[in-house]
Amino acid sequence: MNLTNRAMTLSEVSLSPAAGLAEAAAFIRANTVLAAAPQVPEIRLHLASEITPIWQATEAWLAERNVEPPFWAFAWPGGRAFARHILDNPGLVAGKRVLDFAAGCGIAAIACAMAAAASVEASEIDPLALAALGMNAAANGVPVALAGDVVGEACRWDLILCGDVCYEAPMTGHIMPWLTSMAAVAEVWIADPGRAYLPRTGLEAFGSYRIETTLELEDRTVRDVVLYRLAGG
Secondary structure, eight states, X not given: OOSOSXXXXXXOOOOOTTOOHHHHHHXXXXXXXXXXXXXXXXXXXXXXXXXXXXXXXXXXXXXXXXXXXXXXXSOOHHHXXXXXXXXXXXXXXXXXXXXXXXXXXXXXXXXXXXXXXXXXEEEOSOHHHHHHHXXXXXXXXXXXXXXXXXXXXXXXXXXXXXXXXXXXXXXXXXXXXHHHHHTTTSEEEEEESSOTTOOSSSEEEEEEEEEEOOTTTSSSSEEEEEEEEEOOX
């Protein structure tokens, strides 16, 4: 995942270490555009693009502004595959309590809210991502509750969505035991575009989508995303 490979003239908006919601919202508006991701035209998100500063930001620029890598500013293949599947099959989530885990921009959470889920919660550990999630939900006129780190909490959901979460060994090792325990009492879906650390056992494929991407973010222009159901432990 290559977010920081080039530099350009950048916005002067920055974040203080104790940035509040207003400052975070100003940063997001200054560094993104409200647009639909490819293949999911129903949903508008605050996204980085070729015309926005954060698209080509260097790691130094992000560090100066106390910004973590802005995964929330992109609609990653896993989330887009989930959104497309849910919008095309709304009965799969209608009436259910849904968690979009490590939600990023929140595209899957928003799709669930559009599909008449009973409740939708989106979790992220990055405060700026949570601010972007709230703005994205508001832009689409749907209710999404925001949560921080939920790993280790008791299950309060019927369905947990995990889009593109197995891209690093430490994260995968941290989350998979909890997700497996959740799968004993709820449905847990993983949308994976071929990441190296996806578990090799305990997964049942139930769908696949060919998702367009860009060489700015991936090493290819198309990712084949497989939707899996996780077996409970």
